[in-house]
Each structure stands twice: as structure tokens, then as C-alpha cells.
Amino acid sequence: MCCRLLIPNWLAGLLATGVLLILLVFTASHGAVQIPLSAIPDLLLMNAPLLSDEQQFWRDVLLEIRLPRVLFAALAGGVLALAGATMQALFRNPLAEPGLIGISSGASLGAVSAIVLGGGSFAILAPAAFLGSILATALAYHLGRRYAGMAGLLLAGIAINAICGSLMGLFTYLADDNQLRSLTFWNMGSLAGATWQRLALLGPFLLLISIWIMRYWRAMNALLLGEREALHLGFAIKGLRRKLIVLVALLIGPLVAATGGIGFVGLVVPHCARMLLGADHRRLLPASFLLGAIALVLADYIARIAVVPAELPIGVVTSLIGGPFFLWLLLSRKS
Amino acid sequence: MRIYYSLTTILLLFFITVFSTLALASAPRVVSLGGPLTEIIYALNAEQHLVAVDQSSVYPAAANQLPKVGYYRQFSLEGVLASKADIVLATDQAGPPQALAQLRKMGIKVIVLPGQANLSALSQRIRGVAAALNLPQQGEQMVKQISQDVKALQPATSTSTSTSTSTALMLMSRSGEPEGAGKNTSADAMMQLAGLRNVLAQQQGYKPLSREGMAALRPDVIITTTSTLSSMGGMAALLARPGLAQSPAAKNKRVIVMDDLLLLGFGPRLPEALRQLMSAAK
Missing domain, CATH: 3.40.50.1980 (Nitrogenase molybdenum iron protein domain)
Structure with a gap:
């Protein structure tokens, strides 16, 4: 761990928050619609009747389309990374991610069945995806409980994932051409549906759960030593496991329902945070949240800018950039 | 040599811009989200109204020269807005629905037309596009022509x-x-x-x-x-x-x-x- 940053917690937190804020402003000021930077203060400060038609248009683009999207990207990135960090602590394995216990595949199955059986309007799709993720996780948890330790949960998760995958295959087979295309796009993920209403609906809830999860940092630190050791240190492991799984499912379920599958953030970002700051969950969890927010805001920016006036699917960008970046991190650490 | 070449290009571009702005002064700016709709716009000879299309619009070849705002199922909201469109013509599979709703909120006329593969949906598509472009007679005539042609083709098979x-x-x-x-x-x-x-x-x-x-x-x-x-x-x-x-x-x-x-x-x-x-x- 040669490259770990040796700076105090408060400074690191301030730094990351600062970077995130600057990034939010920067990415919100760029997009397919060209808005001159010099015009932005006027747009935000002047009264609506004083603006010209053009300025009115810019203001609507900025405030109604870009801002909710950029904020939603930050929220989604933070939540995905935090959930990833939590799962990695819970499974005591750096390869763990929320998908491991069926959360993502349950959501996908819910979405797929909504698209094929229910017409696939967002009003059906989102609740179905949410329900799917919660059901799959609950099933994995209950089946896995019969086995001692995390191995049971892991095995049950693998089985649930396999079953969800095969049912998805069945629905894909039954789907017609239009439904197939909807499926493909859902699986690639998108932040294009971000609106203020959705942000208001999901934001407070997800932030609350996130803070709740961060409060378990002591228990996660104890888990680093081993399950038995954590138990001897006075943590009720069984209850803790259930609580954390429920919290992660409550984080990821609604998010996946709203955005579709956005891969790689939950796996890679906690890793980067750990390489930078070490494994102390007191700082790792907030750091993962902030880094995840930064990563997804950047990825969404690239998705919006790369092929103007069209747009890349966000899931493609996160995997396309996250994968090589992660490899580079791994390789550069060794030398 | 090179200077002359670029000068002529600039001059040409200038004339094209002036000419097209004059021609478009009062005409609606249209974005088409769906290849079938784009094809109808060209068939109505109204392509001068088109300012952007989606990625499924590959026929006729000229449509490929226009800016593409993404695939119609997941078009880029800002891409459409950047084209300064007045009217968006979309098939019923276009989306995401929130993006269409936001276009409407921004004062853009969004016209959704049926995408099914049958004669009556085709007629509806043609009538819808023609109405949006202020060419109702041409649309009506095209619908009539197509149904006549199809009808003329059919008895030959069904009887023999x-x-x-x-x-x-x-x-x-x-x-x-x-x-x-x-x-x-x-x-x-x-x-x-x-x-x-x-x-x-x-x-x-x-x-x-x-x-x-x-x-x-x-x-x-x-x-x-x-x-x-x-x-x-x-x-x-x-x-x-x-x-x-x-x-x-x-x-x-x-x-x-x-x-x-x-x-x-x-x-x-x-x-x-x-x-x-x-x-x-x-």
C-alpha cells in the first residue's frame, strides 16, 4: 500500500466534496445545447420576464434537464459505490457486489417480466423491478440462513442468480421484437429519465439509508478480522448481517428500478477508495460514496458528450472506462 | 490553389446557409424519431423541414447526412433541444417517456404515430406526418395512391x-x-x-x-x-x-x-x- 494518501480525514472529505461540487458545476454547464459560460450567472440570477427567448430556453435546459440529471448521477454513483463497499465488508471479499445476493438479477427479472407481460410502461416497470430485487434478496437470505456463515448466503445467491437468469432467458424468448429492444436498453442503464420529481422521491430516502449504513462502520471494521472475531468483539453477527442486507437491498432496489443496470461502479469504486485511504470503514464508506458520485457524474458527462447530439448508454461507459482504469490501478500498484 | 478552393467552399457554404435560412424562415423545424417517419417525410418531398433524425433513419441515403440524436428508443433529450426543433415526430415506441414529456414541457409539439406493420397504421402515419408538415392534401393523396396500388395488386393473387x-x-x-x-x-x-x-x-x-x-x-x-x-x-x-x-x-x-x-x-x-x-x- 505504497500510494495510500496520508492526509487527515477532514481534509480528504473536504477535498472530495470540493472536487464533486466543481465537477457538478462543470458537467452541468456542458451538453448538446451550447450555453455560453458567461451567460450562466445571468440565467440563474435574473428574473424570468427579463430574459430573452434564447436565454429562457437555456435556462429551461439548464435547470429542468441538466441539473436534475447531474444530481441524480451523483446520487446514483454514491449509492452504488456505498452498497458495493458494504457488500465487500459483509462478505469479507473484495469481489463482492450487490449483484451477488440476487439484487440486480431480481430487479432485471422484474423489469423483464414487466416489459414482456405488462406492456413495459415506467409505472409498471419500476415497481416490478423494485419488487423483484427485494424478493430475490429475501429469498437468497432465507435460503442461505440454513447454512453457517456467509457461505450459505453466497451459495443461495448464486442459485437465485442462476434461476433469475434462466427465467429472464425464457422471457427473452417469449418477447417480440419491440420488447427485445426495450430489454436491451433497460439492461444498459440510463439516467435520461432523471427529473426533479424523481430526485425528490428517491433522494431523501436514499441519503437517509446511506447515512444509516455508514453508522455501521465499527461492525464492518470488526468483520475485517473475521466473523468469529467480530462475534467475540461483541457484535451480533446474525442481526448485523440481516440489517446490512436489508439496507443494501433498500438502496439498490429503488435505484436499479429507476436507472436500469449500471455496472462496475459498485465493484471498482470501493476498491479505489481502499487503495487510496485504507480499509478503515469509518472513512472508507463516506469516501466510497463521494468517489462513486464523482465517477458516475464523469461517466454520465462522457455519455452525454461523446456522440453529440446522440447519447451513449451509461452502463456501457462505466464498464468501458471502469474496466481498463481498474486494470491500470492494479498493475501500477505492483511496480 | 488551396486558397481558392477553400474560398469557393466558404462562399458556397455562405450561399447555402443564406438560401436555406430564407427558405426555412417560416417553416417548422422537424425532428423525426423513427425510420418509417423519416421515409414518409422524404416521400412527401418535405425533407427541407428535417433538422435531425434518429439512428434508425437510414433510408433514403440523404437522411444519413442529418445530425443523429440517438436511437429512437433512447434518444438524447438535449440533442433534440439543440436542434431547435418546433415539432418532434415520433413512433409509439420512441422514448424514454419522461424525455418525451419534458419535450412537451419545453413547448415542443410532440406527435406520436402508430408504428405497427399494417395498412391502416401506415395510413395513419402518413396522415399524421402530412398534417404536422401542413401538407394534408399531399398526405391524403399518398394514402389513396398506396391503397389503390395495393388493392390493384391483390385480386390477381386471391382469385387465381x-x-x-x-x-x-x-x-x-x-x-x-x-x-x-x-x-x-x-x-x-x-x-x-x-x-x-x-x-x-x-x-x-x-x-x-x-x-x-x-x-x-x-x-x-x-x-x-x-x-x-x-x-x-x-x-x-x-x-x-x-x-x-x-x-x-x-x-x-x-x-x-x-x-x-x-x-x-x-x-x-x-x-x-x-x-x-x-x-x-x-
């Missing part, structure tokens, strides 16, 4: 071959393994209009075909598209394919190959497509 209808199998392939077209596909609709009996009428949509399943179908005619034929390795490979080789169609070499968009697009070229299909199936 009503008892001995040819059976047809439509093959589609994107990755080499062919899929057969069942009910509720534009291929099935074309077969019905052409008076051919679809051997896969029991099946919904496109499904992969096993070799044995294919052999059991015994179609008189095989219909396929140019892109399918190339992904299957050409005509010889198709005819030699186990399961297909034994069919009456392969034995008599009755394989109809048509351009993908012409055969399946259900656009203004429908009569032409039908004519080609029927004369080849005769």
Missing part, C-alpha cells in the same frame, strides 16, 4: 391461387443462426398481403428455428433479406443448409431476397415491395 396458396417461410438472421417470422411481424403482414401462407402462423414473433423444425415446415418459397443472406454466408450456403436443403423451396431454388427496409419497413414504398415480392413468388 385461393385454393393452391403457396406456403412461405421468412428467415431473418443477425448472427448466422436463422430465425423464422411468425405472427405479428411485418414479414407476416407482407406475406398476407402477397397472398402467401406463412408456415409459422402458429408462432408469435421471431423465434430461432432448429434444423429439424425447419425441415418439417416444407415451405414452397423462402423469403429473406439481403443482410440475412450475407450473415448466413450467401445463397449457396443457405440452399445447402441442413433442414432447408430438403424443402421444396430449396429444391426448386425459390428463394426471394429483398432489401431489409423495403421488405419490412411498411413505408410509402409498400406497393413497390409488394410488387417485387409477388412477382418473385409467382
